[in-house]
Amino acid sequence: MASNLNLKLKIWRQPSTNAKGTFQDVEATDIPETASFLEMLDIVNQRIIDSGGDPVAFDHDCREGICGTCSMVINGIPHGPRRGTTACQLHMRLFKNGDTIWIEPFRAKAFPVIKDLAVDRSAFDRIMVAGGFISVRTGSAQDANSLPISKEDADSAMDAAECIGCGACVATCKNASAMLFVSAKAGQLNSLPQGQPEKHRRVLGMVKAMDESGFGNCTNQYECEAACPKGISVRWIAKLNRDYALATVHESLLAPANGKGGGAA
Amino acid sequence: MPLEAHIPSGPLSQKWSKHKQDSKLINPANKRKYTVIVVGSGLAGSSAAATLSELGYNVKCFCFQDSPRRAHSIAAQGGINAAKNYQHDGDSTYRLFYDTIKGGDFRAREANVYRLAEVSANIIDQCVAQGVPLAREYGGLLANRSFGGAQVSRTFYARGQTGQQLLLGAYSALNKEIARGGVKMFPRTEMLDLVLVDGQAKGIIVRDLVTGKISSHAGDTVLLCTGGYGNVFYLSTNAKGCNTTAIWRAHRKGALFANPCYTQIHPTCIPVSGDYQSKLTLMSESLRNDGRVWVPKKKEDCGKPPAQIPEDARDYYLERKYPSYGNLAPRDISSRSAKEACDEGRGVGPGGLGVYLDFADAILRYGHDQAADKNLSEAELRKLGKAVVAEKYGNLFDMYECITGENGYEQPMRIYPAVHYTMGGLWVDYNLMSNVPGLHVLGEANFSDHGANRLGASALMQGLADGYFVIPTTIANYLATQKPGSIKADHPAFKQAEAEVNARTKRFIDIKGKRTVDSYHRELGLLMWNECGMARSRDGLQKAIDRLPALREDFWNNVRVPGSGADFNQELEKAGRVADFLEFGELMCRDALQREESCGGHFRVEHQYTKEDEAAKRGQAGEALRDDTNFSYVAAWEFTGDVSNPKLHKEPLAYEEVHLAVRSYV
Ligand SMILES: Cc1cc2nc3c(=O)[nH]c(=O)nc-3n(C[C@H](O)[C@H](O)[C@H](O)COP(=O)(O)OP(=O)(O)OC[C@H]3O[C@@H](n4cnc5c(N)ncnc54)[C@H](O)[C@@H]3O)c2cc1C
Ligand code: SF4
Ligand code: FES
Numbered sequence: 001m002a003s004n005l006n007l008k009l010k011i012w013r014q015p016s017t018n019a020k021g022t023f024q025d026v027e028a029t030d031i032p033e034t035a036s037f038l039e040m041l042d043i044v045n046q047r048i049i050d051s052g053g054d055p056v057a058f059d060h061d062c063r064e065g066i067c068g069t070c071s072m073v074i075n076g077i078p079h080g081p082r083r084g085t086t087a088c089q090l091h092m093r094l095f096k097n098g099d100t101i102w103i104e105p106f107r108a109k110a111f112p113v114i115k116d117l118a119v120d121r122s123a124f125d126r127i128m129v130a131g132g133f134i135s136v137r138t139g140s141a142q143d144a145n146s147l148p149i150s151k152e153d154a155d156s157a158m159d160a161a162e163c164i165g166c167g168a169c170v171a172t173c174k175n176a177s178a179m180l181f182v183s184a185k186a187g188q189l190n191s192l193p194q195g196q197p198e199k200h201r202r203v204l205g206m207v208k209a210m211d212e213s214g215f216g217n218c219t220n221q222y223e224c225e226a227a228c229p230k231g232i233s234v235r236w237i238a239k240l241n242r243d244y245a246l247a248t249v250h251e252s253l254l255a256p257a258n259g260k261g262g263g264a265a
Numbered sequence: 266m267p268l269e270a271h272i273p274s275g276p277l278s279q280k281w282s283k284h285k286q287d288s289k290l291i292n293p294a295n296k297r298k299y300t301v302i303v304v305g306s307g308l309a310g311s312s313a314a315a316t317l318s319e320l321g322y323n324v325k326c327f328c329f330q331d332s333p334r335r336a337h338s339i340a341a342q343g344g345i346n347a348a349k350n351y352q353h354d355g356d357s358t359y360r361l362f363y364d365t366i367k368g369g370d371f372r373a374r375e376a377n378v379y380r381l382a383e384v385s386a387n388i389i390d391q392c393v394a395q396g397v398p399l400a401r402e403y404g405g406l407l408a409n410r411s412f413g414g415a416q417v418s419r420t421f422y423a424r425g426q427t428g429q430q431l432l433l434g435a436y437s438a439l440n441k442e443i444a445r446g447g448v449k450m451f452p453r454t455e456m457l458d459l460v461l462v463d464g465q466a467k468g469i470i471v472r473d474l475v476t477g478k479i480s481s482h483a484g485d486t487v488l489l490c491t492g493g494y495g496n497v498f499y500l501s502t503n504a505k506g507c508n509t510t511a512i513w514r515a516h517r518k519g520a521l522f523a524n525p526c527y528t529q530i531h532p533t534c535i536p537v538s539g540d541y542q543s544k545l546t547l548m549s550e551s552l553r554n555d556g557r558v559w560v561p562k563k564k565e566d567c568g569k570p571p572a573q574i575p576e577d578a579r580d581y582y583l584e585r586k587y588p589s590y591g592n593l594a595p596r597d598i599s600s601r602s603a604k605e606a607c608d609e610g611r612g613v614g615p616g617g618l619g620v621y622l623d624f625a626d627a628i629l630r631y632g633h634d635q636a637a638d639k640n641l642s643e644a645e646l647r648k649l650g651k652a653v654v655a656e657k658y659g660n661l662f663d664m665y666e667c668i669t670g671e672n673g674y675e676q677p678m679r680i681y682p683a684v685h686y687t688m689g690g691l692w693v694d695y696n697l698m699s700n701v702p703g704l705h706v707l708g709e710a711n712f713s714d715h716g717a718n719r720l721g722a723s724a725l726m727q728g729l730a731d732g733y734f735v736i737p738t739t740i741a742n743y744l745a746t747q748k749p750g751s752i753k754a755d756h757p758a759f760k761q762a763e764a765e766v767n768a769r770t771k772r773f774i775d776i777k778g779k780r781t782v783d784s785y786h787r788e789l790g791l792l793m794w795n796e797c798g799m800a801r802s803r804d805g806l807q808k809a810i811d812r813l814p815a816l817r818e819d820f821w822n823n824v825r826v827p828g829s830g831a832d833f834n835q836e837l838e839k840a841g842r843v844a845d846f847l848e849f850g851e852l853m854c855r856d857a858l859q860r861e862e863s864c865g866g867h868f869r870v871e872h873q874y875t876k877e878d879e880a881a882k883r884g885q886a887g888e889a890l891r892d893d894t895n896f897s898y899v900a901a902w903e904f905t906g907d908v909s910n911p912k913l914h915k916e917p918l919a920y921e922e923v924h925l926a927v928r929s930y931v
Binding site: 057141145154 | 319333335339351392395407423437440441443475542734832835
C-alpha cells in the first residue's frame with residue numbers, strides 16, 4: 001500500500017531577477033508517495049501560505065509532460081532523476097523517506113530567473129522567430145497527399161518535433177548551449193521536402209539568434225541528450241553542424257549579388 | 266434582444282461559398298490601418314493571428330503562458346478529423362457533418378457544422394505544408410485512425426501528440442508573421458477585462474504577469490480565443506492555467522453565454538489517487554480502438570487481481586450494450602456507462618472508481634498478424650503483438666506507468682471518466698461575432714459547433730477552422746463598418762476599466778483572510794462535480810445554486826492572497842480566476858436546471874428512457890431522453906448585474922437538412 005514520506009527540501013528562493021538568492025530549508029512532512037513532484041510542492045506551498053509566508057514560485061501548466069513549462073533542477077539534474085520525464089511527471093515514489101532534495105531553477109545566462117524557480121526562456125521564442133518556420137500562406141497549400149514523404153523521413157522529422165522547448169538541455173550543459181533545442185527545431189523542418197527552399201536561411205537565422213541570446217558554444221559534451229525529457233538525439237546537432245556549414249558556403253557563393261540594399265535578406 | 270445568427274440563405278452545402286462571395290472586402294492598403302487584438306495563442310488564436318497578419322491586418326496577440334507555444338492545445342493527443350476520404354471508406358463532407366451533428370445530440374447549428382466539415386480538408390493541407398509531421402504509411406501517404414462516434418477512419422495524428430504538432434505548426438506561422446512585423450506578441454500577459462466604447466468591443470485591460478503592471482490595449486476588434494472552462498471543476502484534464510476569466514469578463518460586459526452546462530466528460534482518464542490531486546491525466550481515446558473496457562460481472566470479484574477473473578466473469582459492457590460501436594461508443598455514453606458500473610459497486614481499484622481497459626486481446630491479435638502463419642508460442646506472439654501496440658500507443662503506456670507505477674502491457678489499465686472539454690461558451694453568430702459588436706470568439710471559447718457533446722478529434726479541427734479559414738473571411742464584415750484606429754487607449758473607457766482592475770487586485774491582497782485560493786477552488790470543484798457533473802438532478806442543482814452565493818461571500822471575506830499586485834504573484838493570478846469560476850459555476854447550474862431534458866454531455870436523471878420505453882422500442886433504458894419539442898434551442902444567458910439572476914434568451918435550432926433522430930449507437 002502507498003505510504004507517506006518525510007523529506008527535507010532545500011529550495012532556491014530569489015525574490016526577483018536582480019535580487020540575491022539563497023537556499024531555504026523546508027520540511028516536507030507526510031507527503032503521499034503517489035503524489036507528483038509538483039503536487040508535493042503544492043502541498044508545501046499551501047502550508048507556507050497557511051503560516052503567513054510567501055509560496056515558492058514555479059512555472060507549470062499541463063502537468064503531463066507536454067507543454068514544456070515546468071523547469072526546475074532537482075538534485076542537480078534538470079527535471080530530476082528519472083530519465084525521459086519532465087518534473088511534472090516525476091512521482092514521489094521515486095524518493096525515500098528522509099531524503100534531502102535540492103530544488104533550483106534552470107541556470108543559464110540566457111534564462112534569467114524571474115522569481116524562485118521561474119525563469120525567462122523567451123530566448124527560445126526569439127530563435128524560432130528567426131527562422132523556425134516554413135513560409136506558407138494560409139490557403140495556398142496543395143492537397144496534402146500530393147507530396148508523398150517516406151515513412152522513415154516523416155518519422156525522423158517527428159523524432160525531432162517531439163522537443164517540448166523546455167530548456168533542460170541548456171540547463172544541464174556546462175556551456176549553457178542551446179544546440180540540442182536549435183538542432184531539433186531546424187532539423188525537423190530541414191528533414192522534410194517542404195522545408196528545403198528556406199533551409200539555408202533558416203539555419204543561419206536560428207544560429208545567429210542563438211548566439212545573440214547569450215547561449216554558450218557546444219563543445220560536444222552531450223549531457224543534453226541525457227537530460228532531455230523527450231530523448232532528442234545529439235545526432236541532430238551533427239546534422240545542424242553540417243547544415244550550417246553548407247548554408248555558410250551557400251551564403252558566401254551568393255554574397256556578391258546579395259550585398260547591402262539588395263533586399264534579398 | 267433578438268438573437269440573429271446571420272446564417273446565409275440557400276442550400277446547406279452552398280451556404281459557406283455564398284457567404285464568402287457576399288462577405289465584405291477591405292482593400293490591402295487599408296488593412297494595415299486596422300488593429301486586431303487576439304487573446305489566446307492556442308490553435309484558434311495562433312492560426313487567427315498568423316492568418317490575419319498575412320492578410321495585412323496589424324495584430325496584437327496575448328497569452329498568459331511564457332510562450333505562445335505552450336497554450337493548452339499543446340496537450341491534445343489523439344488526432345484531428347478531416348473529411349479527406351483518403352481511406353476510400355465512404356467518408357465525405359456530408360458524413361463528417363452528419364456524424365458531428367449526431368454526436369452533438371442534435372443541439373448544434375447545422376450551418377456552422379457543415380462549414381466545419383467543409384474546411385476540414387484544407388486544414389490538413391495547410392498543416393502538412395507547414396511541416397507538421399503527421400503519421401504516414403510506408404507508401405508515403407498520410408495515415409488515419411478511427412475515433413469514437415464514427416464508422417470511418419478519418420482521424421489524422423502525430424504519434425500521441427497531435428496537439429503539440431498542430432500547435433507548433435500554427436506557432437511557426439505566428440513566428441513567421443512576428444518576424445515580418447505583422448504580429449506583436451505579448452506572452453505572460455493576462456487579459457483581465459474587456460473594454461467597450463459605445464457598446465462595441467474596442468480593447469482590453471491586461472496585467473503583465475512578471476511586473477504586475479496593468480495596461481490598456483486598444484484595437485478595432487477583439488478576438489477571444491481563450492479556450493475552455495473545464496477547470497471550474499478544479500479537477501479536469503485541462504492545464505492548470507485554463508480559466509474562464511476572459512469570456513466571463515466579456516459576459517459581464519454584455520456578451521451572452523451560451524449553453525454553459527454542456528460539458529464533456531472523457532471516458533479514458535487515469536483515476537484520482539488522493540486529495541492532493543491537482544489535475545487528471547487523459548489517455549487518448551484512440552486507446553479504445555484496441556483496448557477492451559470491462560468490469561467484473563459480480564461485485565465480489567472487484568478486489569481480485571484482474572488476471573484471476575475468468576473471461577465469463579467479465580462484463581465487456583460497451584460491447585454488450587452497443588454492439589455496432591462497441592468500445593468506440595461516443596464519449597458521453599462511454600463515460601456514463603463507466604459511472605453506472607461503478608455506482609452498481611462493480612468498479613475496480615482504490616475507492617471502486619475505475620474500470621479496466623484491457624489490451625491483452627489486442628496484443629495477441631497483433632501477434633498473430635505479425636507471425637503470419639508461423640507456429641509461435643503464446644509468449645512469442647505476445648512479444649510481437651506488444652511491439653505493435655507499443656508503436657501505436659507507447660507514449661500513453663509510458664505515461665500510465667509513470668503516474669500509477671503499473672505496467673499496462675502486463676495488466677489492464679484502470680481508467681475513469683474526467684472533465685475534459687466544454688461545449689458551451691460565448692454565443693456567436695455565423696461570422697463568429699458575439700452579440701457585442703466587434704467581439705469575436707473562436708475555438709473552445711465559443712459555443713458554436715459541438716452541440717451538447719463533442720466527438721473526439723473535432724476540437725483541434727474547429728480551432729484551426731475558425732482561425733485559418735473562417736475569421737479571415739468574416740472579420741471584414743465587421744471591420745468594413747468601422748473607421749480604423751478611431752479609438753485610442755487614452756479613451757476614458759480604458760482609464761475607468763484600468764481603475765476597476767486595479768481596485769480588484771487591491772481588494773484580493775487586502776482581504777488577508779485564512780483560506781488559500783486553492784482550498785476554495787477545490788471546494789467549488791467538488792460541488793460542481795457532484796451536482797453538475799456526469800449526472801444532474803433538480804435537487805442537486807438547486808443545492809449547488811443555494812450554496813454558491815455563500816461560498817463566494819466567504820471567498821471575498823476570507824481568502825488569503827500573499828504578496829502584492831506589483832510583481833510575479835501566482836496566487837494573485839489564481840485568485841482572479843477562481844473568483845470568476847465561483848460566479849460562473851452558478852450560471853452553469855442554472856443552465857443545467859432549466860434544461861429539463863437529457864442530451865449529450867448533459868444528463869438529467871429525471872430524463873432517461875425507462876424499461877417500458879425499451880420494451881416499446883423507443884430507446885434503451887438509461888439512455889438520455891431528449892425533448893426536441895421544448896428544448897431544441899441554444900440557451901444564451903445575459904448578465905443582468907446580479908450573478909444569481911441571469912436572463913435567458915433562446916435561439917431556436919432549425920434543422921433544414923437532417924432529420925432529428927434518437928441518437929442510437931446500438
Ligand atoms: C488532455 C487533452 C487532450 C485533448 N485531445 C484532443 C484531441 O486529440 N483532439 C481534439 O480535437 N481535441 C482534443 N482536445 C481538446 C482541444 O485540445 C482543445 O479544445 C483545443 O486545443 C482548444 O484550443 P483553443 O485554441 O480554443 O484554446 P487553448 O489552446 O486552450 O488556448 C487558450 C489560449 O488563451 C490564452 N488565454 C486564456 N485566458 C487568457 C487570458 N485571460 N488572458 C490572456 N490569455 C488567455 C492562453 O494563454 C492560451 O494561449 C484535448 C484536450 C485536452 C485537455
Ligand atoms: S531538446 Fe529536449 S531538453 Fe532541449 S528543449 Fe527540447 S525537449 Fe527540452
Ligand atoms: S507542466 Fe507541462 S511539461 Fe511539465
